[in-house]
Amino acid sequence: MYRIKEIFYTLQGEGSHAGRPSVFCRFTSCNLWTGREEDRHRAICKFCDTDFLGTDGLGGGKFRAVADLAAAVAKTWQGQAHPRSRPYVVCTGGEPLLQLDRAAVEAFHTEGFEVAVETNGTRPAPEGIDWICVSPKAGTELMLTSGNDLKLVYPQVGAEPERFEELAFDRLMLQPMDGPELAANTQAAIEYCLEHPQWQLSVQTHKIIGIR
Ligand SMILES: C[S@@+](CC[C@H](N)C(=O)[O-])C[C@H]1O[C@@H](n2cnc3c(N)ncnc32)[C@H](O)[C@@H]1O
Numbered sequence: 001m002y003r004i005k006e007i008f009y010t011l012q013g014e015g016s017h018a019g020r021p022s023v024f025c026r027f028t029s030c031n032l033w034t035g036r037e038e039d040r041h042r043a044i045c046k047f048c049d050t051d052f053l054g055t056d057g058l059g060g061g062k063f064r065a066v067a068d069l070a071a072a073v074a075k076t077w078q079g080q081a082h083p084r085s086r087p088y089v090v091c092t093g094g095e096p097l098l099q100l101d102r103a104a105v106e107a108f109h110t111e112g113f114e115v116a117v118e119t120n121g122t123r124p125a126p127e128g129i130d131w132i133c134v135s136p137k138a139g140t141e142l143m144l145t146s147g148n149d150l151k152l153v154y155p156q157v158g159a160e161p162e163r164f165e166e167l168a169f170d171r172l173m174l175q176p177m178d179g180p181e182l183a184a185n186t187q188a189a190i191e192y193c194l195e196h197p198q199w200q201l202s203v204q205t206h207k208i209i210g211i212r
């Protein structure tokens with residue numbers, strides 16, 4: 001059974017694929033926060049910008065059969081077929097690797113999708129994922145130490161960029177922490193990247209342009 005908060009079609013807002021039309025499949029639940037506001041102060045990950053509780057969102061639900069989940073993702077894709085593009089699904093959450101298994105990755109492939117994951121990196125990933133973005137969180141042990149994007153929310157005490165720059169990722173990115181200090185965090189991330197050009201800035205563009 002896969003518990004899904006919501007499935008929606010939008011542009012990837014963050015990271016190397018920012019701007020790419022994508023189906024977002026948001027899995028319910030996370031291992032670093034209950035998702036309840038009253039628990040935020042004692043969560044391991046305290047800055048989460050996402051409601052991932054329940055299965056009540058647009059296109060959400062409980063999917064017993066993996067083929068049903070893949071079919072729901074496929075029917076959410078709205079792009080016309082074209083030889084230059086392949087339908088793209090971003091599995092996120094919550095923490096998708098609590099639920100995403102090899103069968104689900106294969107079912108998305110069978111529907112013609114390229115499969116991306118946004119993960120906190122604390123759980124192993126099933127085989128076959130086409131794009132892995134790991135976003136490490138202070139106070140956790142990183143299990144996924146290679147992948148495509150390493151997208152670090154900045155700043156985090158205990159998760160300084162220097163700790164991650166030897167890992168085997170194609171790209172290192174700093175994403176300013178959203179919240180009351182967003183402007184200052186953005187300025188600090190810009191300055192850090194300018195001084196340490198192995199890091200690139202990842203802006204949450206969807207929040208600026210007003211899409212999901
Ligand atoms: C909501 S998380 C879900 C996927 C996974 N649990 C993770 O943390 O990577 C999606 C992305 O949003 C980032 N994110 C969450 N809260 C944020 C915030 N307040 N500011 C900037 N990025 C944030 C995460 O680090 C992650 O890269």
Ligand SMILES: Nc1nc2[nH]cc(C(=O)O)c2c(=O)[nH]1
Binds near residue numbers: 012014024050118212
């Ligand atoms: N447009 C858009 N891009 C995103 N990239 C990562 C997101 C996420 O919540 O995982 C996200 C999201 O929620 N919306």
Ligand code: SF4
Binds near residue numbers: 032045046
């Ligand atoms: S690990 Fe990801 S989903 Fe979980 S609380 Fe942190 S940002 Fe939110």
Ligand SMILES: [Mg+2]
Binds near residue numbers: 049050
């Ligand atoms: Mg988001």
